[in-house]
Amino acid sequence: MTDWLVGLMETLGAPGAGLAIALENLFPPLPSEVILPMAGFTASQGDMDLLDVLVCTTLGSVVGALALYWVGALLGRERTLAIAAKLPLVKVSDIEKTEAWFQRHGRMTVFFGRMIPIFRSLISVPAGVERMPLPMFTLLTTAGSLIWNTAFVLAGYFLGENWELVEGYVGIGTNVVIGLVVLAVVVFVVVRLSEKRKGRHAARR
Template sequence: MSLAAPTATTNPAEGYSGFIGWVLNLMESLGEVGVGLAILLETFLPPIPSEAVLPVAGFLAYEGRMSFWIAWAAATAGALLGAWIWYVIGAALGRDRTRRLVGSTPLLDFEDFDKAETFFRRWGGVAVLLGRCVPLVRSFVSIPAGIERMPFLHFTAYTAIGSGIWNAIWIGMGFAFGPAIKPALEQWSGILSNVVLVILAILLGWFVIGRLRQIGKKNRESAPTGAM
């Protein structure tokens, strides 16, 4: 009787290098716990794209190497824990200290904080809920929630719902497409990351140039008029 050849398993980190490769190896080594740790790290290190990490968890679930639902729960728990930490940091800083910090930062002033505070007081729940689905924003939207002392249970609910939906989408994609997802991720994850960085650089440049023009205009208006 001939024995069937063992099925070869795929290394999810193959094709990736650096920190992302290390994170994917962590997921394969620790299973669902590694998924939660990867998303927790992403909360503090935004260059780790969850859009590249979560589909690999779905692919591993497709291969039977982890549970889809436990991976989803671990990812959501990791996002929630990271959000709680940022919330506590915001609450510890407090409104007055943060306002002074913003006002003393180059190219910023107290008016910027006041506008952001007004916006968050009006749209705080929506900002936390939808912010969980936006790169970079999901890492830091918890800070104004802590500063404004959003009710902790409300903050937790908004974060859990937003993160749960986001994680389900990307893990589900990895599970649904199976082996086809990995070549696509290798091809597009780097491109998407570069596009995001370019957009952020353009927005930052636009902000700096606009703010410098605004400061120059104020200086010209406040300068004494020369004698004719």
């Protein structure tokens, strides 16, 4: 992956870094924690302009997020509810509660979500489903992405050849997020199975 990123940046320059970040939004296995520090390191070597890198990577983040926004918008609320109704252990009321929560806190969720591993990409889909006003979504996505991208690009810029240290530290945070998500899923499944068992016992009585 590192060789591919180097080749992309050598061929396209800062727009190559932006393209990589746009793809990272669509394919999370491409980690921004690698792309951004490497772009910063490349800029520190004089091969790319630092400002161009920040502009292009942020533009790439917005383009990728908009693509996922429209996936959510095309999927729509009714299809989402229909899919949820067919999923085991999931109630339509779960989706409706999530919808209500997003309507209350959607703006901050989109903004801060751009700075949380894993959720960086996923948050665009519910924003599309809920049809958050596109100008507001674009503004919040741009602001959150600019903060995230600037932090990692500058880290790579100042760390120089040690830019890979960034990936190691962020990897710890990513694992923590994954652990919390897995824990939340386990708790959800346990609670839902318990509710089903209680419902069966009540029905037998």
